[in-house]
Amino acid sequence: MLTTPKITCLAFGLVLLTASALFAASSVYDFALPSIDGQDASLGQFKGKVLLLVNVASKCGYTPQYAGLEALYEKYKDQGLVVVGFPANNFGAQEPGTNAEIKTFCTHNYHVSFPMYAKVSVKGEDKTPLYHYLTEEANPATNGEIGWNFTKFLVDRSGKVVARFESKVKPDDAGLVAAVEKALNQ
Helix, strand or coil: CCCCCCEEECHHHCEEECHHHHCCCCCHHHCEEEECCCCEEEHHHHCCCEEEEEEECCCCCCCCHHHHHHHHHHHHHHHCEEEEEEEECCCCCCCCCCHHHHHHHHHHHHCCCCCEECCECCCCCCCCHHHHHHHHCCCCCCCCCCCCCCCEEEECCCCCEEEEECCCCCCCCHHHHHHHHHHHCC
């Protein structure tokens, strides 16, 4: 899948193509971002797993969903589910902390053991390439800007986005759980 090249004109007529113009992802496994601890962490490490990718925030009305996300992860991780958190400060400055502060908050308050990545941007001009892919390229049925914290993308074992659940959908919602179980059984 090709992305639209972004071209920047520089002094003296030079043209610079951004990395997004040179990189065409075929699945979420093609992306690597820093973990919350600052280590390189490719999503490719989860090949063959079902993923639930969630943009999270520590000071949001939906923050208690961390408990449900952890419960979902614990219940299904042995069957191949991996919940993956991506802290983002895009909505109401509800994730202002450093990565270390976010990690401490999540582990202390919600006992989060699922993988967490470093803080990213999920919308706007500085949107991380993964979220560009999720919201604009991965699946026409799930495309569209992120509206708020705790938007969830369900990814099948082949790395394809198969469902999207908006913020208000709790991790124990029957529809979300059914979609997870269906993906795990395929």
